[in-house]
Amino acid sequence: MKKRHRPKLFEASQYIILYAAVGVAFIPAGVLYAIGVSAGWNKVLTSVVCLGLGFLTAHLVWTRLQASLAPIRSPEVPLMQDNKETAILTTLKIHEKIWILKTNSASPVAGHVGYTKPFVAAPILISTAPILDTANPQHR
Amino acid sequence: MLEGWEDWVDIDTIKACIRHASGAIVAVAIFLLMRLAIYFAVKDNTLRMTLETIDSFALVGLFLWLVYQTGCILWNRRVKVEKATPP
Numbered sequence: 001m002k003k004r005h006r007p008k009l010f011e012a013s014q015y016i017i018l019y020a021a022v023g024v025a026f027i028p029a030g031v032l033y034a035i036g037v038s039a040g041w042n043k044v045l046t047s048v049v050c051l052g053l054g055f056l057t058a059h060l061v062w063t064r065l066q067a068s069l070a071p072i073r074s075p076e077v078p079l080m081q082d083n084k085e086t087a088i089l090t091t092l093k094i095h096e097k098i099w100i101l102k103t104n105s106a107s108p109v110a111g112h113v114g115y116t117k118p119f120v121a122a123p124i125l126i127s128t129a130p131i132l133d134t135a136n137p138q139h140r
Numbered sequence: 141m142l143e144g145w146e147d148w149v150d151i152d153t154i155k156a157c158i159r160h161a162s163g164a165i166v167a168v169a170i171f172l173l174m175r176l177a178i179y180f181a182v183k184d185n186t187l188r189m190t191l192e193t194i195d196s197f198a199l200v201g202l203f204l205w206l207v208y209q210t211g212c213i214l215w216n217r218r219v220k221v222e223k224a225t226p227p
Binding site: 011012014015016018019020022023024025026027029030031033034037038050051054055058062 | 197
């Protein structure tokens with residue numbers, strides 16, 4: 001039961017990291033703004049331009065970081081351990097298949113899923129099919 | 141035909157917004173702590189004001205980013221409903 005709380009914690013920490021990174025991404029634009037204001041530039045124009053620049057940087061950082069944090073989502077797998085196939089795949093550390101199962105069952109809005117490409121799962125599953133057959137006598 | 145707030149908001153949308161808001165609140169707290177540290181640690185007035193300006197800029201940026209993300213969540217919901225609704 002304790003494990004059920006972990007994914008939420010992971011997700012929460014993920015958003016904290018993402019938003020902290022967005023704040024950091026606005027710092028270069030903030031430096032530019034501070035320089036501009038101290039140099040006597042038009043405050044409104046400088047702030048609009050710098051915010052635009054910061055927004056662009058934040059977008060790049062957000063997209064990149066979200067993609068790199070996506071594999072962290074895999075620990076939510078134990079939630080579905082009642083599913084026998086999923087449990088076997090978890091033991092073999094195949095997260096992509098589980099991800100697809102998860103997206104089919106969960107709401108697409110929840111948690112911004114969508115970074116693992118579904119086609120990644122197919123070759124992995126094909127390649128591990130013999131392993132499943134030999135490892136588990138029930139599969140023969 | 142699309143009309144009403146139900147086209148924009150549902151329980152998943154609200155959950156996603158809460159997740160984003162909680163992340164943003166912690167990030168804002170971090171930046172406020174940084175501001176506090178700047179206030180107490182930097183003695184030079186000019187440097188302190190510059191650092192505080194940068195920090196404020198980051199805070200404003202964070203707020204705008206949260207608004208943008210919330211808008212994206214609501215818009216995605218709207219698009220989903222629009223696709224599901226027969227013309």
